[in-house]
Amino acid sequence: MDNLDYGIIDLLRQNSRAGYGDIGNKIGLSASAVKRRVDRLVADRVIRAFTVQVDPVVDGLATEAYVELFCRGTVSPDDLRRILSAVPEVQDAATITGDADAIVHVRSRDIPSLEDALERIRVAPSVDHTRSAIVLSRLVHRSYE
Template identity: 30%
Template structure:
């Protein structure tokens, strides 16, 4: 990746609906070489997709919960089984394998406390291999970034 590729990535993170002509002008290329670079960035997996950013409050999902999970076994099979199980839960927005005293950190979004209770009772607590869980509710999001700091 060179400086132009990085400018393409930075520009598309700001506006993923940008036309090739606008993108080319922004990064200082003509449209055809810009389109070739964009295709390469996509085929190489640098750009993994495009999506709309949605305000969770405005669609009725204002509650964000961080759940620390300790597994009974930290072996590869136990971690993979847990990942397969939670991958099917739409409420799980992020799932991270962690260092330290907790093995997994989940970020879950729900409509309210009753929905969180239902998620815990009927979904997460039924996943085998969990030793312990601890939930923390986000009171307010102070910083949320979707744009990565692309090194120049």
């Protein structure tokens, strides 16, 4: 990976539909050179997918919360993954340091459906309790996957 590869990736992050010629004009390469580099980045699995991101509000997922998950005893990441994967409203989850065992990003239609999703998480035998923060407005969002 060199600076040209990073430039290509940055431009594709901004617009995955950008043409090779447009990208090349911005970073100083021909369209065919950009295509070769993109093909190599895909083959090397540096670029894993080209995708569409739909506004969650348009998709019916206007309510968003971050949930701290506190477990009883020691729970493996695989067990947490199994529990959280069963709840479709869970968008992202990670184990963390600190008092909580995991942080969970949840999106739902509305507050009642958020409450329902939280209840499905809380009933897992290894979950002791949760602490939620409902998102009021997004300030910065960058997607890296």
